[in-house]
Amino acid sequence: MAAADPNPSLFVRPLGAVEKNPTALKLILGGKLRELRSVAGLDPADVDVRLGFSRSKTSRIELGRNGCKAADALALLALYEVTGEERIAEFLRLAQQSRQADWWRSYSDVLSDFFTPLVALEGAAERIRTYEPFYVPGLLQTSAYTRAVIKAGPGHLLTHEAERRVRLRQERQRQLDQPDAPHLWAVLDESVLMRAVGGPEVMRAQLEHLVEMMRRSRVTVQIAPLDVTAAIGVGTGVTYLRFALSDLKDAVYIEHLTDSTFNQRPQVVEQYRDMLDRLGACALTPAQSLEALRERIDKL
Template structure:
């Protein structure tokens, strides 16, 4: 009798029928399901690594969804884990193939660091995106002119053509807020991010008008943390928390740095950052005050 294992996992079938998030999320789901099978069958990571002619580190990266699977490796692992049902094996192999396909952002891989590709894939699959920004308007809410000013500031040696490609990437990324089943975006903006005149007054006027418009979208909540409240809970910098409906995807805290990013998913980290985000929302002005605040700033620029 073979060792006990989970049945034909519904999440595999669900992702095949209703794919979300592109290859990044598919790799995580596939890795999680294979880890569950390995543990259910009492197979060590070393034994699994030996079967695919790899190392313990490779199995760890695969199970965490950090890298893609070869179909041959998936087939060998399924055999090791006593998965003999042909339909079940076929679903796993189909998921492996889809996880290896490039995401829409692949066309920008000459300007995209791998750590940000991961963020784009997770963002695509999120059901809720919570963020706090203290320097800039969030990328998902930037106008083209504002995005161009931010990009030029961050990449002073980039050519005009590269700047435009980076701006186009950001505009394409924003389409997820308008699609069917769009995520809910809840953003807290520090007043400083709205008073810094990036690109000059005309660009900022357009950006403020855009924020007024998007604040009325049913899936967008905007709050402003005004100077009048003094210090804020997130003194360390911007925070993004991604939440997912899929049980195989834990909530993830994304902390972007100058040349890299941190992805935190340990329960203690999540609890701390969720508490910070909740305090930020409590400290900031309520959503009902956002449009009047933005209109006041807009009047000051006119």
């Protein structure tokens, strides 16, 4: 029997796509610090006082809302009696990576606060499952279709603002081109095919793009007939993020007209996962969905 590693890694390995996602790293580092604090028998207020932190600083770090500076990380690890040069160096390296700028921050001028959690974490997911009752999912949209959706949305945007949102969506889509891209499984309400968003030509190009995307091994598209979605009663768009690492909790994003809900509570996530399971089981198979798309294209 092999001897136990005297200095085991603080983190589950390999990190994969997560290692390039500062937001995900903040959450992982924060969660690990929370575990270490709990083992040490301290509460966040105790840590703040002992280390001379500002009020609630420890909690903000643990929740992934704040990055962790090297000096703060060393102080926390010393307080929690974490030893071993390799473990400490590993933590410091990931802490530094977590403080890098996320790619999407350059679009903060057009990125709504309620949409940020999804954009920040979808690239770190192993699997993205989504149901859309009104439009083709953003990760599968053509630029012309996106423009039409944005134009039809609430509020009035200037031309350059609308184009910035189009580019943001295109940047999100590029994550699907990465070697460690998540598997995207999208279920579309049948009515999505019937709405000629942007006109027949734009819609035809969009459906042809869907057909093309379905050739990818990591993209699955299903069409849910109207009687299926009526029976299951989804009612709104839902996106579920599944992460490969146990250090990251699965999450659901539920979109409304002018805001959204991003939730990682296991009991809530499980309810939406079950709903998506039932949708997938009752929807057309991918092969049947492909045929439905081709039939609709022929009619445009």
